[in-house]
Amino acid sequence: MKKKPLEVLSYLHKQTDWATASEIAIAVNCSARSVKTYIADLNAAYPELITASRKGFLLADKTQALNLLHGTDDAIPQTQDGRKAYIVQKLLIENQKMDFDLLASELCISPLTLNNEIAKFKKDLISYDLVFHTKNNQVWIDGNEKNKKKMISHIIYDSTKDFCCNMDAIQRYLPNINLRIIRQIVNDSLRHNHYYIDDFSLLNFILHIGITIERCQTHEEIPETDREKAIREMQALPDHIQTIMELITLDLEQYFQIRFFASEILDLSLLLMTRLIQDSQAEDLSALQEKLSPDIWNLLEIIQDRVRRTFYVNLNDPDFLFRFALHLKNMMVRLENHIPLKNPQLHSIKNSYPFIYDVSVFIADVIRQERGFLLSEDEIAYITLHLGVQLEQQRIFRERVKAILICPHYYSSNHKLLGKISMLFEESVLIRGALSGPEDLASFHDYDFIISTMPVLPQPDALVVQVSYQLNNADILAISSAIESTKKRRMKAILEQKLKFLFYEDLFFFNPSLRTEQEIISFMADRLERAGYVKADYKQKVYEREQISSSAFGNIAMPHPLEMCSKKTAIAVANYPAAIPWNGNRVNLVLMLSITEEERPLFRDIFDFVTEVISDVRNLQTLVSAKTYDEFIELLISFL
Numbered sequence: 001m002k003k004k005p006l007e008v009l010s011y012l013h014k015q016t017d018w019a020t021a022s023e024i025a026i027a028v029n030c031s032a033r034s035v036k037t038y039i040a041d042l043n044a045a046y047p048e049l050i051t052a053s054r055k056g057f058l059l060a061d062k063t064q065a066l067n068l069l070h071g072t073d074d075a076i077p078q079t080q081d082g083r084k085a086y087i088v089q090k091l092l093i094e095n096q097k098m099d100f101d102l103l104a105s106e107l108c109i110s111p112l113t114l115n116n117e118i119a120k121f122k123k124d125l126i127s128y129d130l131v132f133h134t135k136n137n138q139v140w141i142d143g144n145e146k147n148k149k150k151m152i153s154h155i156i157y158d159s160t161k162d163f164c165c166n167m168d169a170i171q172r173y174l175p176n177i178n179l180r181i182i183r184q185i186v187n188d189s190l191r192h193n194h195y196y197i198d199d200f201s202l203l204n205f206i207l208h209i210g211i212t213i214e215r216c217q218t219h220e221e222i223p224e225t226d227r228e229k230a231i232r233e234m235q236a237l238p239d240h241i242q243t244i245m246e247l248i249t250l251d252l253e254q255y256f257q258i259r260f261f262a263s264e265i266l267d268l269s270l271l272l273m274t275r276l277i278q279d280s281q282a283e284d285l286s287a288l289q290e291k292l293s294p295d296i297w298n299l300l301e302i303i304q305d306r307v308r309r310t311f312y313v314n315l316n317d318p319d320f321l322f323r324f325a326l327h328l329k330n331m332m333v334r335l336e337n338h339i340p341l342k343n344p345q346l347h348s349i350k351n352s353y354p355f356i357y358d359v360s361v362f363i364a365d366v367i368r369q370e371r372g373f374l375l376s377e378d379e380i381a382y383i384t385l386h387l388g389v390q391l392e393q394q395r396i397f398r399e400r401v402k403a404i405l406i407c408p409h410y411y412s413s414n415h416k417l418l419g420k421i422s423m424l425f426e427e428s429v430l431i432r433g434a435l436s437g438p439e440d441l442a443s444f445h446d447y448d449f450i451i452s453t454m455p456v457l458p459q460p461d462a463l464v465v466q467v468s469y470q471l472n473n474a475d476i477l478a479i480s481s482a483i484e485s486t487k488k489r490r491m492k493a494i495l496e497q498k499l500k501f502l503f504y505e506d507l508f509f510f511n512p513s514l515r516t517e518q519e520i521i522s523f524m525a526d527r528l529e530r531a532g533y534v535k536a537d538y539k540q541k542v543y544e545r546e547q548i549s550s551s552a553f554g555n556i557a558m559p560h561p562l563e564m565c566s567k568k569t570a571i572a573v574a575n576y577p578a579a580i581p582w583n584g585n586r587v588n589l590v591l592m593l594s595i596t597e598e599e600r601p602l603f604r605d606i607f608d609f610v611t612e613v614i615s616d617v618r619n620l621q622t623l624v625s626a627k628t629y630d631e632f633i634e635l636l637i638s639f640l
Helices: 003-014 021-028 032-045 062-070 080-093 100-107 111-126 145-160 167-171 179-192 199-216 224-235 239-256 262-273 285-291 294-311 318-336 346-352 354-371 377-399 413-424 438-443 473-502 517-530 538-548 601-614 617-623 629-639
Strands: 050-053 056-059 131-135 138-142 401-406 429-435 449-452 463-466 503-510 570-582 585-594
Touching: 003 021, 003 032, 003 056, 003 062, 021 032, 021 056, 021 617, 032 050, 080 100, 080 111, 080 138, 080 145, 080 199, 100 111, 100 138, 111 131, 145 199, 167 179, 167 199, 179 199, 179 239, 199 239, 199 262, 224 262, 239 262, 262 318, 294 318, 294 354, 318 377, 346 354, 346 377, 354 377, 354 538, 354 601, 401 413, 401 438, 401 473, 413 429, 413 473, 429 438, 449 473, 463 473, 473 503, 473 601, 473 629, 503 517, 503 629, 517 538, 517 570, 517 585, 585 601, 585 617, 601 617, 601 629, 617 629
Parallel strands: 401 429, 401 449, 449 463, 503 570
Antiparallel strands: 050 056, 131 138, 570 585
16 A cells, blocks of 8 residues: 555544544645545545545544554555565565565566665665675675664664554564564563563564564574673673573573574663663662762753753652653663664654653753763653653643632531542642632632532622532533633633734745755744844754754644743744645644743743644644734634
């Protein structure tokens, strides 16, 4: 199946409601007419796969869709990436030498086309120190085993990244190796020794083991000097790592009838050591501090201080520090030993949590400044996962709405109702007071709405949600609705005041002729500088931020420096009805942020607004059609 129909199918698979052709078109970057053609073709090949109506399109058979998404490329590859994966499968994973003409025939392309694609493929091999050989019409790939495994791992992850933690998707590349048996052996050994690793890392570890087993039958013997060196390095590893790996390798060798070389066991041990977590939270921070080297603890303190000063985000939570200190320790081991770490949820994390990801990019730059290591986007995404737990807790506390409960005292029914509300809405509502009647309301001022078991007269300015003593399902839904409407009113009050303060007519550009991220960054930064919002070094700082990790998420890009260093606060806008390329993404809307140091708290409000409101595909579809500044602002206000 070709790429675009697959993207359409993937988008529909994620939806729970009808999606219009225009919404799908923005999501997959094609025309609405093309979307309808792709859907018609899909339904012709797989009858009743997708339902069509006046509301749009809805996936009718999710099981069939999932099989199609997971089972792509099981026939003849249709794209250049698919053919590259096929070549890797044959020449690297299966370690074959192949006849050139036979390979072209299997791919159903001409020898000339294969030659052209191999020329591009050779460039990919250079970064892994691998060489593509052609001799006597035979083709093969040469290089050391470690580099071959790195490339195989990269190709498999790249091909299966949309199916996060799905072992079946990876199993297709290693059909002769039972990955579930490997997972069982690894988990049994870890449990026996009271350790565990997260699901992403477990899949990564299983993949590396699978690749190693697949190639055990084909590689050459490792010289004795390398073996002795690997054994010495293994003996220097912590005792628990040696014990766990001895159990794992013995069981794997017995089941698969293979023998691991010492260097392979060392590589797998290092990979495991960087992700291993003890199955106990009994240790306190003082005990942890004794186990960590001073440089790790010092780095953690620097990160805490810089994040607090730049983003007003407090990371001084014992549970977070415990987890993140261990993560930093393991990360330093990976970076010092050049151990790559893949995160199959990278794009999902980046698109779903752009503010937290941006804080993680900032932390990555702190690590670069302090330790000299340049972190990959995969490593940055793991930092985001750690930060996400902490910042989500802070967000919940910050966004809790305040309510007054009015309930006459009657056989402690007021206490029961208060307890039930507190239990159901503890993360969303802070009860400011529990009153026996409306006459006591005058004593309270700081609340968002009222929950009452009786009519409240005269009608107060605040919203009143009348409920029964039993708090039935209808009452619960009414309170939930009041909570959501209160939160929306808060955001509207904050942003409605600031929209015209943030956006300016001379910084709004509809469909400019610039078509690359470098061109648009340069143009918008120059306009900001000319208007007196930023200093001369602003543009370079934006480029430095983009080099660490692209500022694009979904169909939106938000270029900005790592720190808030502008002279005035403003947002420059470039609106593209037809998406432009942006470092591997396709974006319709570019928001270049200029934030002063004094207005740093506004940074998070902007990200929240973009994430919760603008990035909604329906809102974005409407917004990208705005040709003027006034129309753009009017639409933004209508979204609030």
